Amino acid sequence: MSVELGTFLRSRRERVTPADTGLPVTGRRRTPGLRREELALLAGISATWLTYLEQGRDVRPSGQVLDALARALRLTVAEQEHLRRLAGGDATVEAAGEEAAPEVAGVPALLGDNPAYVTGICYDILAINDTAVQLFGGIGPGGNVVRWMFTEPAAREILVDWEQEARNILARLRAIAGRNPGHPRVTQLVADLHETSPEVREWWPQYDIQFSHAGRKRLRHPRLGVITMSHAAFHVAERPEQTLVVYHLPGDADPLVRAATAPA
Numbered sequence: 231m232s233v234e235l236g237t238f239l240r241s242r243r244e245r246v247t248p249a250d251t252g253l254p255v256t257g258r259r260r261t262p263g264l265r266r267e268e269l270a271l272l273a274g275i276s277a278t279w280l281t282y283l284e285q286g287r288d289v290r291p292s293g294q295v296l297d298a299l300a301r302a303l304r305l306t307v308a309e310q311e312h313l314r315r316l317a318g319g320d321a322t323v324e325a326a327g328e329e330a331a332p333e334v335a336g337v338p339a340l341l342g343d344n345p346a347y348v349t350g351i352c353y354d355i356l357a358i359n360d361t362a363v364q365l366f367g368g369i370g371p372g373g374n375v376v377r378w379m380f381t382e383p384a385a386r387e388i389l390v391d392w393e394q395e396a397r398n399i400l401a402r403l404r405a406i407a408g409r410n411p412g413h414p415r416v417t418q419l420v421a422d423l424h425e426t427s428p429e430v431r432e433w434w435p436q437y438d439i440q441f442s443h444a445g446r447k448r449l450r451h452p453r454l455g456v457i458t459m460s461h462a463a464f465h466v467a468e469r470p471e472q473t474l475v476v477y478h479l480p481g482d483a484d485p486l487v488r489a490a491t492a493p494a
Contacts (some may be wrong), residue, residue: 233286233318236390240284242303243269250304272302285348307469327416330356334466337474338362344478345459349375351398351406351471352415362477365449370407376403380427390448390456393429400433401440406471442473 244263253268267282270277275295282289291299296317300310328350329335338346338359345362347355353375363370368384379385380394386392400467403420410416422429442463459477467473 235288235313236284238313238316239299239303242305243307246303251302269302270301271417273298274301299372328352328354328356328472328474330466331469334469334472334474341368341476344476346474346476348466348474349475351410351413353403356472365451365477367452374419376397376423380423380430388450388451395434395447396429397438398440400430401438402442403436404434405439405441442475447477 244261245268246264246269247262248264248268249425251264251268251272253264259437264272266280267277268281273280273295275298279295284293293314296310296313299305300313303309303361305313305412306333311436315348330348331349334348335357338348338357341359341361343361345359345365347358350356351373355371355373355375358369358371365388366378366384367388368382369375376399379389379399385396389395407413407416407420420434424434444460446458446460448456448458458480459476459479461475464474464476466474
């Protein structure tokens with residue numbers, strides 16, 4: 231086990247006060263922050279086990295122990311990922327729900343007439359603007375792009391080249407699953423898709439791999455019929471598993487067409 235892990239845990243323990251956690255302040259304190267016994271109590275582990283971790287001994291904390299320590303120490307998302315890397319485990323927060331930072335979640339709304347959304351590691355919609363909701367019928371906040379693709383009849387109607395688009399997103403999910411073996415939400419999504427989609431059962435064993443990229447899609451717009459829109463994908467700097475996807479019409483598109491794609 232890394233000595234760096236022990237250094238990190240001690241530094242974060244010294245940063246949190248008993249008052250921050252609701253613990254009573256008793257007696258004279260020789261060091262700032264929480265005592266080792268207090269952190270162990272908050273995390274539901276033994277003080278001896280915590281001592282071993284802070285001393286860098288060869289012990290392997292489970293994901294549950296790391297999650298408990300992260301909660302007790304009030305770690306940020308970046309600090310949680312760093313903790314897992316130091317512990318030699320998966321850097322992602324395994325089963326916890328995922329949220330975009332407010333600064334990121336607000337970006338789609340700023341893009342106005344350009345359909346835009348932010349997805350998480352499993353293609354959950356973390357933020358989406360009204361233009362995208364109208365364009366992609368049946369998907370909205372809290373939805374999932376891959377589930378929509380394979381289980382919503384609207385997807386096959388809206389995406390002119392549905393099979394190719396479905397193969398592409400499945401190949402991207404295959405790459406995500408390979409980078410995050412055992413991730414509970416990724417594993418569950420793949421299992422659910424196998425149960426509900428014959429195409430997934432047929433295509434998944436082919437092991438196609440793809441990464442997010444810019445391109446064009448042909449879409450059936452509710453008022454304009456078939457249109458071609460460009461799109462680009464941008465990974466969030468501090469959370470590279472989160473992606474901002476932005477669609478826009480070509481620069482030479484008729485102004486009337488542009489006006490018609492705006493939200494009603």
